[in-house]
Each structure stands twice: as structure tokens, then as C-alpha cells.
Amino acid sequence: MLTDIQISQQAKMKPISEIAEKLGVQPDELELYGKYKAKITNDFIKRNSDKKDGKLILVTAINPTPAGEGKTTTTIGLGQAMEKIGKNAVIALREPSLGPVFGVKGGAAGGGYAQVVPMEDINLHFTGDFHAITAANNLLCAMIDNHLHQGNALGIDQRRILFKRVTDTNDRALRNTICGLGSKVDGIPREDHFMITVASEVMAILCLADSIPDLKERLGDILVAYKYDGSPVYCRDIKANGAMAALLKDALKPNLVQTLENTPALIHGGPFANIAHGCNSVRATKLAMKLADYAITEAGFGADLGAEKFLDIKCRMAGIAPSCIVIVATVRALKYNGGVPKTELKTENLEALKKGICNLEAHIDNIAKYGVPCVVAINRFDTDTDAELKFIEDTCKRMGAEFALSEVFAKGGEGGIELAKKVVESCEKPSNFKFIYDEDLSICEKIEKVAKDIYGADGVNFTAPALNAIRQIEALDEKYKKYPICVAKTQYSLSDDPALLGRPSGFTVTVRDVTLSAGAHFIVVLTGNIMTMPGLPKVPAAENIDVDEDGFITGLF
Numbered sequence: 048m049l050t051d052i053q054i055s056q057q058a059k060m061k062p063i064s065e066i067a068e069k070l071g072v073q074p075d076e077l078e079l080y081g082k083y084k085a086k087i088t089n090d091f092i093k094r095n096s097d098k099k100d101g102k103l104i105l106v107t108a109i110n111p112t113p114a115g116e117g118k119t120t121t122t123i124g125l126g127q128a129m130e131k132i133g134k135n136a137v138i139a140l141r142e143p144s145l146g147p148v149f150g151v152k153g154g155a156a157g158g159g160y161a162q163v164v165p166m167e168d169i170n171l172h173f174t175g176d177f178h179a180i181t182a183a184n185n186l187l188c189a190m191i192d193n194h195l196h197q198g199n200a201l202g203i204d205q206r207r208i209l210f211k212r213v214t215d216t217n218d219r220a221l222r223n224t225i226c227g228l229g230s231k232v233d234g235i236p237r238e239d240h241f242m243i244t245v246a247s248e249v250m251a252i253l254c255l256a257d258s259i260p261d262l263k264e265r266l267g268d269i270l271v272a273y274k275y276d277g278s279p280v281y282c283r284d285i286k287a288n289g290a291m292a293a294l295l296k297d298a299l300k301p302n303l304v305q306t307l308e309n310t311p312a313l314i315h316g317g318p319f320a321n322i323a324h325g326c327n328s329v330r331a332t333k334l335a336m337k338l339a340d341y342a343i344t345e346a347g348f349g350a351d352l353g354a355e356k357f358l359d360i361k362c363r364m365a366g367i368a369p370s371c372i373v374i375v376a377t378v379r380a381l382k383y384n385g386g387v388p389k390t391e392l393k394t395e396n397l398e399a400l401k402k403g404i405c406n407l408e409a410h411i412d413n414i415a416k417y418g419v420p421c422v423v424a425i426n427r428f429d430t431d432t433d434a435e436l437k438f439i440e441d442t443c444k445r446m447g448a449e450f451a452l453s454e455v456f457a458k459g460g461e462g463g464i465e466l467a468k469k470v471v472e473s474c475e476k477p478s479n480f481k482f483i484y485d486e487d488l489s490i491c492e493k494i495e496k497v498a499k500d501i502y503g504a505d506g507v508n509f510t511a512p513a514l515n516a517i518r519q520i521e522a523l524d525e526k527y528k529k530y531p532i533c534v535a536k537t538q539y540s541l542s543d544d545p546a547l548l549g550r551p552s553g554f555t556v557t558v559r560d561v562t563l564s565a566g567a568h569f570i571v572v573l574t575g576n577i578m579t580m581p582g583l584p585k586v587p588a589a590e591n592i593d594v595d596e597d598g599f600i601t602g603l604f
Contacts, residue, residue, distance in 0.1 A: 051158050051604045055166035058307045066305050070137070070338050071095075078300065080174050083165050086300040087313075089259075092334055100336040101135075102474045103367060106345040106424075107354035107414075108375040109406050110548075111538050112383040114392055117158065117426045117456060118375045121463075122345040124161030124455020125373065125424075125470065127308040128463030129341055134471060137339035138163070138310060141327040141347065142177065142302070142317040143170050144245045146217045146581055148603070149589035158604070159456035161463075163304050163312045167600045176253075177215045177244050177317065179298040183266075183291040184249045188212045188239075190287045191271055192227065195235040203280055205237045207273040209562070210282075211579075215244035219582035242579040246322045251567035253295060254316035254328040255364055262299055263292040269566040270523075279523055282566070301331040308460050311338070320347030321538040322579050324356040324569065329365045336367070341474070348538035350374060350410045351501050358417055359482050359497075360531045360569055368480040371473040372414050373466075375424045375453075376407045376439065378431040384548045393430040400435055404442050405550035409541060411448050413501050418479035422469045423450040429457070449473055486529045490517050490561070493532045494572055498556040502541045508557045513573075516561040520570065527563060527570070534572045535579070543575035 049057075063085045067077050076091035106122040122138060129136035140163065143155035148170050156166045163169055172178070187210060195205060214221065221241035227234035244250060248269055256262035267283035274280060282288050301315040315331035318324050325347035326332075335342035346353030354372065362368055378400065379392040385403030387396055407423070414421045423443050425436060436452065443450035451469045454462030484496040491509065498504040509517075520527050536556075539545040543556045560573040583589075591602035 051162060052166060052600065052602075054160060055156075055162050055164050055307070058164045060164055060305060061309050063303060063305065066309065066311050067303060070311055077303075083304065084168060084174060085303050086174060086297065087303055087334065088300060092330065095334070095337045098337045101340045101342050102370040103332070103336055104341060104343045104371050104373065104470060104474065105354060105357055105369040106343065106373045106375065107350040107410075108348070109380060109410055110349035110351065110384070110540060112380045113389045114377065114379045114383050116375050116377050116380050118345055119155060120158045120161045120456050121373070121375045121424050121426055121453055122343055123157040123163055123306050123312070124453065124460065124463040125466055126310045126312070126343045127161060127306050127460030128455065128467035129343070130308065130310055131460045131464055132467050132471070134341055134467070135339045136310060136341040136343055137335040138306065138312040139327050139331045139335040139342055139344040140312060140314045141345070142173055142314050144177065144243065144317055144319070145171070145215045146243050146245070149583075149592070150217045150581065150587050151584050160307060160459035161455040162307050163314060164307060165304070167603055169304065169314060170603055173314070174302050176298040176302070176315070179294050180247060180249050180253060181213055181215055181244045183294040184213045184244070184247045186291055186294065187269070187271065187282060187285065187287045190285050192234050194285060201280055201284060202274045202276065203272045204275045205235060208237070208271065210269065210271040211240045211242050213242050213244045213247045217243065217581040217583045219580065222578070222580045243581060245317055245319045246579040248564045248567050249291070249295075250316065250318050251323055251564060251569075253298060254318060254324070254326065255361070255567055256299065257329055259292060259296060259299065262295060263288055265566040265568070266291050267566070270563050299330065301328065301334055320353035320356060322535045322577060324360050324533050324567075325353040326357045326361045329361065332367065333365065341471075350413055351541050352534075352536060352538055354414070355483065355497065355501050356533060359484065360533060362480075363482060363486070363531055364568065368478065369419050370478055371470050372417070372419050372421050373424050373470060374407070374410050374414065374421060375426050377426045377428060378435045378439065379428060381407060381439070386548075395432045395435060397434060397438060400438055403549055404439065406541070406548070407439070407442065408446060409503065409550045411446050416483060416500060418481050420473040420476040420478060421448055422466070422473050423448050424453045424466050425450060426456070427452055427454050486531065490521065490528065490532065490570060494534070494558060497532065497534060502556060503550065503552060504542065504554055504556045506555050508555045510557065510559050513558045513561050520561065520563045523563070527565070531569050532572050533564070533569045534574060535577045536574045537577060
């Protein structure tokens, strides 16, 4: 059996200029990065701004497990299947982070015969967007420390610097650091911290900005510190936003690649959904809607995280709404939710499936609250039995949810034809999209609304530091009260405790801190023990990745 990278390396890719030509992109509107990847220019985006929007399809999933659900694979396979049934589709995905690529997860460009290519490039440096984001983020950090060193004219309290440095690898040793050690010329010693690049507010801003002026304004709005008198210091006060925007001007342009079956794919931006808002860029999603009858995008992790943030943050800010939402589920993940260890998931176990099916039921119920038609994609694995598959299908029928078996991993677009037909049918159904909470609710009320209506919590426990942070945010500016919330929470459970699988009840969500992402225009809510800088596992994926003398990469997923 071929590995994902072996399948991708055998792909018959078309020159990206051919893919672009089919989309109506002129040669001078394409910036090539080799033969098979390119950026689409601002001129093309402006030229197509008045075109009618296609249908938007969001792909989400049940809560992730170590067994894997195949959400990105399903998204890509669905796009390929749309082509098989004669529909014009463009896929819009996030860019993979080097953290998971070299850490636990491996590559993130789909799998089997439903992949975006060139897979190695996409999973590694791609077009350099993440490097640009890292550089822009750390430029601001350098300018803050330089301001302190050069006399601190603004009176910044070095104990209350909020903005952190980033790197796009998992490095737990950098979570808490001391910078500025050495002689006087080496800066002011202070405590500092690192996050992974995908958690940076700069990443969120890039994904939510719709133009260079908007990008520059949002960067200027970043709250970086407080002064000794308690007043705020913004990025514009440090005068860093112009230079940061200069570093990001090319990164703001969406990247064009293709699937194994030559379906166009826009891959742009990559915040994690457990610690950030978990969606690809607004620009790429909107462009996909202009270029195709069906724009297919995904949101990170389970629907309680990625889908909630896509719908309550991204759709609210971008003025878009999905016509259909696909929930990816697998037999083995539902058995895991029913208490079966990862090593025993290949064995039929209907009792465990009956216990774990409640996780899928919760996500179906939650999506219904948004008023959007839903289709369950049952991502089939070769160890699934007919009895197990029938049980999931019967559950969907009982709940009134459309469903389809998906075999895109093994069969590519052919394996997603049934799913594609169900999605097209669902897109024609009435959609009464609505947000879970109103922007006029208080910050605490918004948090409670998501915790109760989406997670199923009995309530929320706000720690004293969290309440103090909320009061301070509300006192800064009236407009911040209207901002949506972005909850940083474990992806493994509907609750804030990763050990509570299935559909937990009788729990409260503990909010330990709240921070303002003024440039991204949302408020980050930190729950449980969620960390913004992951660590490497005992056996990182990097140990299996290698390259030979001809530049041929092996071991990448």
C-alpha cells in the first residue's frame, strides 16, 4: 500500500498556469512560485469583486481523536467529487503549520487519493507566508524592546507587555523565557514568552483582513502593553504597523495549487482552532466563492471549535454564510468516544459505538442551531463493518440528518460522488443562518452562551484574573464589548477537560484568563490547561522525515 507522500509524488500535476487559466486568471495576475504553485494578485481579486457568489460549503467534524477523522481529506475529496458530477468547485483550505508536521500529526494536505499537491511544498515552506507572519510578529517584539532600551518615552511597564514572540515549531523550552540578559547594550532584562506562529494575532489579522489598508489598520490596533499609569499601548504607538504590513504584503495574496485530480485549491492562512479562530483567510474563501459555483472550505478540529468560530467570528466579520455544513464522522472515532482504546479500534464493537454515537448527535444538534442544512459524511475505513456503518446511518435517519458514505481516501473523487450529490441537494434547501449569540451581549454572556449552547455546560466559572481582565477590556473602549469571542479550549472534548469524551454533562467550563485581540477584532477566552506553544511528543514525526542527495523527501506523512 502506498503512503500519502508516495501517492502525491506520483501525481500528474498540471502547470499551475493551466489551472489558473481555467479560473480566468490572466498571466500577469499570477505570481509563480515554481511550476505548481502561485499567488493570485490583488488586481485579479479586484477585477472579480462584482461577480456573483457561489454556494459556500463548510466541512467540520466530530471531536478529533488519536484515530483521526479525515476532515481535510473529505474536504479535498468532496471538491474532486463535485467535478465528477459536473459541478464547478474550488477548495479553500488552511496552510499547515510546521509544529504538527514535525510533531504529532505529520503532514496536513489530505490523504490517500484526496490530497492537495505538491504535498511536500505545502507541508514545508510553501510560499513563505508563515515565515512572513513570524517575521512581522517578531519585528514588533524587537521594536517594543528597543523602545524600552532607548529610554522608554511611552512609559511602558515592562511587567505588563502583552505581545509575545513566536516561532512555527513546537518548542516547549521557549514558553517562558528571560530576554535582555547580558550587558547594558543587550537590552532591558524582562520575562518573555513564545507562542507558535499559528496562535499569533498577526496570523488572525492576515486571515481576517480584506485589503492592505485594512491589514495595516488592524496591525496598528494590536494592544501590545500597558503604561505605568495603566493606559494602553498599541502597535501604532510603537510605529511598527507600516513595516509589518510591508513584510506581509505578499503573504496577504491567496495561494493557488491543485488536487491530485487537478481541482483548483486556494490554501491561505492557518490559525489552529483550539487556540485561535481556526479558519483559512477571508480573502481566499471569498475568492473561491467568486470563482466557482461551489466553494468548499474547512474549519479546524471539531464543530464545537472550528465551526463555531467560522460561523460566529468569520461569517460575522466577512458577511458570508454557508449553504450547507458537512460533519465528518468515523466508526473508529465514535468507538473511541465510547471507551475503546486506540489499539482495539479495528475490531467490531457495536456496544462502544452505541456509547460514543452521542458525540455525533451533539454536533448534529449544534449545527441545527445555526439554521443551516447539514450532511453527515461517514468517512469509511477498511476495518469498518457493515453493522457499524448501518448503526451510524440509522442514527442519522433518526435525527433527520442527511448522510452519505465517503470513500475519497481510497478512491479519490469517485469515492465522494454520493456525498457530493447530497451536498448539492442540501445547498438548494432553505437556509436560515443565525449566530449563536448577539454582539450586544456582554463578554461574560457571550462566553456563557457558547459554553451552554455549544459545549453543553451547566455554566461557566470565571476566575478572579479572568473577571479582572474582562473589566479592563470593557473599560478600554465601548467597541470591544461588541467583539465576538474566540475560545481557546481542548479539541478532544466538548468540555474543557480532554478526558471527558462522548457528550459530557453536568460540568462547568473554567475561564482562567481573557485577552483582547484588538487587531483581529475578537476576544480570546482561555479555558482549562490549553497552551499556545505546543511541545514535541516522545517520538516526533521529524524523526522519520529525511531527504536524499537528489532532494527526494521521505517520511512526510
